[in-house]
Amino acid sequence: MPLLDVQDLTIEYGTARGAVTALDEVSLQVEAGEFLGIVGESGCGKSTLLFGVAQLLSPPAAVTGGSVRFDGRELVGASVRDLNALRWSRISVVMQSAMNALSPVKTVGSQYRDVLRAHRYDGDWPSRSREVLELVGVDPVHLSSYPHQLSGGMRQRAMIAMALLFTPDLILMDEPTSALDVVAQRSLMVQIKELQRELGFAVVFVTHDMSLVSHFSDRLVVMYGGQIAETGPTRAVFDTPRHPYSAGLLDAFPSIRGSRVRLTGIPGAPPDLASPPPGCRFAPRCPSSSDICAEGRPPLYRIDPVQVRCVLHAPKEVSA
Known part of the structure; x- marks a missing residue:
């Protein structure tokens, strides 16, 4: 049994335009002592996922579907008393801005x-x-x-x-290095990794920095438009990105090794989650999109050792 088991978690925000699905049936698991990185553009649902796991959401946000099980215990719908007993003692959260989080x-x-x-x-x-x-x-x-x-x-x-x-079993970190210079970032991450090895806690680490997760995470989740675009072992995702969005993210930051290459980035803008495009949410920005991409929401296809939400990797039908 995994330490953390999130299944089909859906979170909506109430707005003047109606309900906005910020997190759309996201599933992931975290084993004891594992370091899971979560990356993606701003507004893709990373922090919402983290707050949903810790059940720290407040109106107008609400969990509208799915489950979050920690060490076999369901957190969605749990009483405030039960949640308070878990927080800090077994689940801790490191907020994005320490200056704002500390009194x-x-x-x-x-x-x-x-x-x-x-x-x-x-x-x-x-x-x-x-x-x-x-x-x-x-x-x-x-x-x-x-x-x-x-x-x-x-x-x-x-x-x-x-x-x-309280030496918790799971620490959720929401971009803890975003306000630091690169030297301080690496120093802090090395220290986090050493503490994790010494104390044995699991980490869910949300960041924009692909270079940090490439060095420190065991597994990676790439999010786009409130959904998981690709997930798998970190090295497998970095070495052979299957989703065009994952490839675009990797092409958007420079490598310190090898020959100089032009950074391409990703054209366009993330989808409006109040009225997302039909089918694949990345299709309007995808260089490999076709008419089939708009026909329906693609599932996560397993291409060992990763899972990828892209019709380019749909199983081919075998003719009789």
Whole structure:
């Protein structure tokens, strides 16, 4: 049984134009100790998926279908009491912007104390707070610091330390490196990977940075228009991208090795999820599209070791 099992999760946002399906029947699994990367353009549903897993959505967002099972326990429809018992103790979330996620009027130490008290921690909270800060390479003296007194990298490390207070089984990270320079990004990611190996927790890591997931994730999910476009082992997706969108993403960032090549990018814009195109949602931007792409929503086809949502990989009919 996987640690996290998401099946056909559908999330809608209520708007003046009607319900917008931001996440459309997404399924994925995460094993204990695994590092899963999720990539895609802005608005493709990455953060919505993360918040849906943690059941942190608030109106006008709502889960309208599917299930989220953590260690065999259903989270969709669970009581607030049951969810609060799981959060931080077994499931932690590292928010996208630590400066906004941390309270600006409280010291780092007092925010750690609030989390520990909320979950009735019966140990020595100052010692535990110092311990987790040291784990992420921050001097415990900063427990008495306010968030604005820390650099961007230190704030992100402080958020990760907070997520580790109870040594959870699963940590959900929503673009934790987006505000950092490339040196700080790599330093932080190396530290996250080392902590994962040492403590054994699983990670779901949402990012725009393809180079980061190529080095640190075990498996990759490529999302487009609220759906999974391609998923599989990270190296398999990078070495041989099957979906035209995955190939476009890889062609949109430079390689530090090999000869210089012109970056092509992806023409056009992501679909309007209030009125998505019929059939394949990537078809209007796809260089390989044909009339069949508009005939119906393609399923995820298994092309070992990956799954890809593209009719180019539909099984060929065998004639009699």
